[in-house]
Amino acid sequence: MNAYYQFVAEVFFVMFILLTLIGSWLAVNARILMHSVLGLAVSLLGVAGLYFYLGSMFLTMMQILIYMGAVCIVLVFGIMVGYTPNESADKHELSRNMMLGLVTSGVAAFLLIVVAIGKTTWTQAVQTTGNFSIEWLGKSLLLEYCLAFELISVVLLIAIVGAIILARGGREEEI
Amino acid sequence: MEQIIKFIQTYSLLRMLLAFCCLIGIIFANAIVMGYLERKIAARIQRRWGPMEVGLQGWLQMILDGVKILSKQLIVPKDANRFLFRLAPLLCFTPVAMVFVALPISRSLYGINLNIGLIYIIAMGSINVFSILIAGWSSNNKYSLFGAMRSVAQNIAYEVPILLSLLAVVLTTSTFDLQEIVKAQSGPIWFVLYPNLFVAFVIYLIAGCAETNRAPFDLPEAESELTAGYHTEYSGFAFGLFAIAEYGNLFIMASIATIMFLGGWNGPFGFLSGPVMGAIWFLSKVFILMLTMMWVRWTYPRVRFDQLMNLAWKYLIPFSLVNLLITALVVKII
Structure with a gap:
């Protein structure tokens, strides 16, 4: 019975990895801009699934809430205003030189990775690396890493102020 | 009967599937009941009758609408x-x-x-x-x-x-x-x-x-x-x-x-x-x-x-x- 559950869990793990990979491939390669953004959303969903496997349900939910529910929606909103469904980018034709370059760089990267993998001494992953409850997260963010947390909020504040300045300038020019 | 219960108890994935089917059923039933109530209450507030033809007070209306939409x-x-x-x-x-x-x-x-x-x-x-x-x-x-x-x-x-x-x-x-x-x-x-x-x-x-x-x-x-x-x-x-x-x-x-x-x-x-x-x-x-x-x-x-x-x-x-x-x-x- 346990082996059966193990199998199901592994199938889901592989599915999340495939989601991440396929999504990122789509994000880079799609000819319709909307498909790229949706590919990005799928890829982020896959990453959320990987967080779930690392044992943090909270981080999973935050990934979905922030990256899918906010970032991707703003991107989609921007694209919606500018593009209609029948506009698509031109297909990129690969010339012979580019093909050769791709093959050489691919082989070189593969060899490098093979050498790197051979040289590294691998340590086995720990079963559970710590207690990732919300209490722990809150305490470490607000007590231990307080300065980093506050600095990030300052960055966000600057982004908001910048957005307001950009938007105001645009409106005044029109009038 | 006992065997079925034992089967469901051992296969908790199957139990999850069953519960999920029940949930989908609840969502659909909720939509049917709410659709009917919405039409009736709208009619009541606007001083008309709303659906009356099918069944008593038209209570079958939403189910028939669902069948129509499926086709x-x-x-x-x-x-x-x-x-x-x-x-x-x-x-x-x-x-x-x-x-x-x-x-x-x-x-x-x-x-x-x-x-x-x-x-x-x-x-x-x-x-x-x-x-x-x-x-x-x-x-x-x-x-x-x-x-x-x-x-x-x-x-x-x-x-x-x-x-x-x-x-x-x-x-x-x-x-x-x-x-x-x-x-x-x-x-x-x-x-x-x-x-x-x-x-x-x-x-x-x-x-x-x-x-x-x-x-x-x-x-x-x-x-x-x-x-x-x-x-x-x-x-x-x-x-x-x-x-x-x-x-x-x-x-x-x-x-x-x-x-x-x-x-x-x-x-x-x-x-x-x-x-x-x-x-x-x-x-x-x-x-x-x-x-x-x-x-x-x-x-x-x-x-x-x-x-x-x-x-x-x-x-x-x-x-x-x-x-x-x-x-x-x-x-x-x-």
Whole structure:
């Protein structure tokens, strides 16, 4: 019975990895801009699934809430205003030189990775690396890493102020 | 019989599947009941009869409508993006079904009990906007596009007061676990009776009305301006899925209000809140809230778009922020 559950869990793990990979491939390669953004959303969903496997349900939910529910929606909103469904980018034709370059760089990267993998001494992953409850997260963010947390909020504040300045300038020019 | 029970007990994945099928059934039944009630109540408020022909008082009308919708074809417009056009209804329905898993209907009747149940529900709710956007854009139709754009502006604006008002309850109970929040209200006083949380409750109801795209905030699907908004081009069961998801979202909104403010499955003064009576209390509170929303829908005219945005950004968000501050002070002092 346990082996059966193990199998199901592994199938889901592989599915999340495939989601991440396929999504990122789509994000880079799609000819319709909307498909790229949706590919990005799928890829982020896959990453959320990987967080779930690392044992943090909270981080999973935050990934979905922030990256899918906010970032991707703003991107989609921007694209919606500018593009209609029948506009698509031109297909990129690969010339012979580019093909050769791709093959050489691919082989070189593969060899490098093979050498790197051979040289590294691998340590086995720990079963559970710590207690990732919300209490722990809150305490470490607000007590231990307080300065980093506050600095990030300052960055966000600057982004908001910048957005307001950009938007105001645009409106005044029109009038 | 015994063998079947043993089989189900050993295969808990199968049990999960069974529970999920039941949940889908509940969502569909909810849509049918709510559709019928909506038509009857609208008729009552507008001094007409509503559906009367099929069955006593027309109670079979919605079921027959469902059968009719199943038999119709989904027509994909020529210029639409075929893949996304077909994907959108599914994307609309799936998060609704996923949220229903986490709702604590009674002490022992729930799908899963997460210690971050509230965040889970809100995260799944944010995917809903995606489906509206995709539906509106892929139809390649100006009405759909405008409906979707209005919808996203509205949803982004009203998500803030919803989160802030729910955060006031989270501060009071210091947990995201929905069962724990309900248990914290098992005394005679529900959270809605605290003055600061009553303000949060009112803000939540207004913002929730806007979040589920219901009148007086139904600008994304304003019939007189946009035919039907983002689902103008949809026919057949794809349209049906949008309607079902809309009622599902209404149910979720009302049940979050019930859990967070109205005591969840607790009876008044903790009276008879066992597993079975708890479910009855919970569902009756949810249905009373939903009927109130319908009453509001058919009583007030639609607001203008600038009024809608002003209400969110100039009134609801500052009020909920101040309310959150007061709640934090109260929690700190007491």
